[in-house]
Amino acid sequence: MDYDYEIVYKKGKLNQNADALSRLIQDNNNEISYNDFMNKYESKSIQSSSNIQEKLGDLFEAPPNHSLVHCVSQDFEMGKGIALIFKTRFGQVDELKSQNKTVGQVAYISDQNRRIYYLITKALFFQKRTYQTVFKALMNLKILCQQNNESHLAFPRISCGLDNLYWPKIFDMIKYIFHDSSISITIYNLPDEHSKNFVYSIDDEDLTFENFKGFHQREVKIPKPKVVNTPISNIKTFIIPMSCDYSISNKFLDFIKTHFTDLPENPKVTDIIAKKLTHQFIFVLFLKEYNDQSVTYEDLFATFVNLRLMLNFNNIKKFTIPNIALFKNNSIIREDTFFSLLYFLFRDFEYEILCDERINVSDENLIKEILFENHDSPLAGHQGFERTYEKIKKFYFLDNMKDPIRKYIRRCKICQKSKTDFKHNKSPMIITTTSTKLC
Incomplete structure (x- = not known):
C-alpha cells in the first residue's frame, strides 16, 4: 500500500522538542583527535590564537569573572604543588568526588561568581599524566565551558610542574583545541629567577x-656517572x-x-x-x-x-x-x-653512583701497579680480558676501565707468546692421478 506523504528529518537542538532521532547528541570529540593534533604539532603548523595569551603573574589574582582550571587525579588527593593550593582555597573535595568523574572528564565547583574546573588526567595521585589524557580532558572542558557559557578561563601551566610534561607541547594543545572558540584564555606563569635553567623532562611516552x-x-656515548664514597647517613x-x-x-x-x-x-x-x-x-x-x-x-x-x-x-x-x-x-x-x-x-x-667498596683510581702509576697485580702476578696467572676486568672492577674504579685493561693485556709479551692460535691451517692439497682401470 502506498502512502501519500514524505518523511523529512530536521536537525534538532539539545534540550528542545524535536524528533528523537534528531536529538541525538553529536560527539564532537571525534572531529578533532589526538593523532590529528600530533600531526599538526610535529609539522609545526599550529597557529597562534588571538583568544589565548600567556602572561607573568599569580593565577589566583585573575579577575573574578575568570573561571579557574587545573589538573588533578581521579582520587582527588591534592597534597602537593598547585593542587594543594586549590584544595586549601576552595575545598569542597567531597562534592568533587560525588560527581564520579573518570580520567579524561572534568569536575567543577562554584566559588562565589565563578567556577573552578578540575581536569582529571590520571587515576591515582602518584601516577604520571600523559599527553593523551590531558588532550581528552581539554576537549571535554571545551564542551562543558560552551554549555556553561563561559567567556574567560584562567590556567596555570598545567602538567609541567610535578608531572614535568613539555609545556610548549601542552600550550600548542590548548591553542589547537580552543582556536575556534570565543572563550578568552589567559595562562598565568609565576616569574622564576631560575626559569632559564629549567630542563624539560624527556617524553615519558618514549x-x-x-x-x-x-x-x-x-652505542650512544653516555656521560660517565659521578662516583662517590659517602656515608649513607649523609x-x-x-x-x-x-x-x-x-x-x-x-x-x-x-x-x-x-x-x-x-x-x-x-x-x-x-x-x-x-x-x-x-x-x-x-x-x-x-x-x-x-x-x-x-x-x-x-x-x-x-x-x-x-x-x-x-x-x-x-x-x-x-x-x-x-x-x-x-x-x-x-x-x-x-x-x-x-x-x-x-x-x-x-x-x-x-644521579650519583655509591661506590663504598671500590677505590676510585686516577693516578697512572697506581693504575699500572693494579694492572700488574691483577694480571702479571703469580696469583693472577695472566688471565684473559674478561676475568681480569671482573677481578679489578670489584675493588677499583678506573677511568674508561675497559680500555686500559684491554691495551695492557694486548701488550703483555708472555700472553702473546703463550696465546693459543685458534687458526687452523689446512694442509696443501695433493693432486693425484685418476685411475683409468678397474683394480
Whole structure:
C-alpha cells in the first residue's frame, strides 16, 4: 500500500522538542583527535590564537569573572604543588568526588561568581599524566565551558610542574583545541629567577623497554656517572636495591630495618617503598624474588620507571644509588648496560653512583701497579680480558676501565707468546692421478 506523504528529518537542538532521532547528541570529540593534533604539532603548523595569551603573574589574582582550571587525579588527593593550593582555597573535595568523574572528564565547583574546573588526567595521585589524557580532558572542558557559557578561563601551566610534561607541547594543545572558540584564555606563569635553567623532562611516552634496547644497541656515548664514597647517613636521597625475601646477605638490610618499622610481608618484584626522614629520603626497590637470583633487565627497567614517577611526584631531581652490576648474584647485569639504562631513564636528573667498596683510581702509576697485580702476578696467572676486568672492577674504579685493561693485556709479551692460535691451517692439497682401470 502506498502512502501519500514524505518523511523529512530536521536537525534538532539539545534540550528542545524535536524528533528523537534528531536529538541525538553529536560527539564532537571525534572531529578533532589526538593523532590529528600530533600531526599538526610535529609539522609545526599550529597557529597562534588571538583568544589565548600567556602572561607573568599569580593565577589566583585573575579577575573574578575568570573561571579557574587545573589538573588533578581521579582520587582527588591534592597534597602537593598547585593542587594543594586549590584544595586549601576552595575545598569542597567531597562534592568533587560525588560527581564520579573518570580520567579524561572534568569536575567543577562554584566559588562565589565563578567556577573552578578540575581536569582529571590520571587515576591515582602518584601516577604520571600523559599527553593523551590531558588532550581528552581539554576537549571535554571545551564542551562543558560552551554549555556553561563561559567567556574567560584562567590556567596555570598545567602538567609541567610535578608531572614535568613539555609545556610548549601542552600550550600548542590548548591553542589547537580552543582556536575556534570565543572563550578568552589567559595562562598565568609565576616569574622564576631560575626559569632559564629549567630542563624539560624527556617524553615519558618514549620510556619503553623496546626503545631502551634500541638506544643501547646504537652505542650512544653516555656521560660517565659521578662516583662517590659517602656515608649513607649523609646522602639526601638514597636508592636501596632489595630482594623480596629480605635476605640477610644484603648489606643494607640492617639499615632498612632500622628506619622501616612496617615493611611489607610479601612484596612483589618492581614494588617500591619510601620513607621520608628528617634529613633524608629513602626508596627501597624490590628487584628480584630471591637473593640468589640475578636481576633481569626487564624487572630493573620496570622498577626504575616506577622510581622515576615517585621521584617526580616528590619533586626530587638528585639521588644516589649503589652500583647494582657489582652485587653478588647479579651476573646478568653488566655495568655498561646498567649505566646506559640509568642515563636513558634519568638523563634529566642528577644521579650519583655509591661506590663504598671500590677505590676510585686516577693516578697512572697506581693504575699500572693494579694492572700488574691483577694480571702479571703469580696469583693472577695472566688471565684473559674478561676475568681480569671482573677481578679489578670489584675493588677499583678506573677511568674508561675497559680500555686500559684491554691495551695492557694486548701488550703483555708472555700472553702473546703463550696465546693459543685458534687458526687452523689446512694442509696443501695433493693432486693425484685418476685411475683409468678397474683394480
